[in-house]
Amino acid sequence: MIVDAESRTDSDLPTFAPAQLHPVVWSGASAHWTTHQYRVAVREAAEGLTVHWKERLGRNHVDDTVFWQQTLSPGAQEPGKPKLTWPGALDDKTVRSMRGGLEPLAKALNLLATGLNLTVRNVTTHTRTELSEQEAMERLAAYSYLARLLDR
Structure with a gap:
């Protein structure tokens, strides 16, 4: 292990460029990221993704958590x-869980969006505790992944 550690160079380490995050997420975060305001960057990215989808669906009057819960809930949509909805046939294992008896994966997407809103967006909005660059990057990556799933 010592030989492996000593033989490693910086070029062996994986690189990660925040600018390659989902465009909606990065556009909300970028101005604050460059000034090292990581908590604000995460908050703005979270808000930006929610606003993006609220505007696309014409649902600007709904609170954020309720918006995600309603927008990604199972069943038919109500007027207004x-x-x-997650695309594909229900017998496709990318649509249903690997154990066909569980709920469709769309339910997990609902929980992911709601959970991120409650544990990331709300915390960065209602506290002043600064995040480290690593903590902020992990939160932005979670939002970027959610954004890419929503695009599907």
Whole structure:
């Protein structure tokens, strides 16, 4: 292990460029990221993704957590409440879980969006505790992944 550690160079380490995050997420974060305001960058990215989808679906009047819960909930949409649905046939294992008896993966997407709103967006909005660059990058990556799933 010592030989392996000593033989490594910086070029062996994986690189990560925040500018390659989902465009909606990075556009919200970038101005604050460059000034090392990581908490604000994460908050703005979270807000930006929610605003993006609220505007696309015409649902600007709904609170954020409720918006995600309604927009990604199972079942048919109600008039005036458009929803996002996971594409594909229900027998496809990328649509249903690997154990066909569990709920469709769309339910997990609902929980992911709601969970990020409650644990990341709310915390960065209602506290003043600064995040480290690593903590902020992990949160932005989670939002970027969510954004890419929502695009599907």
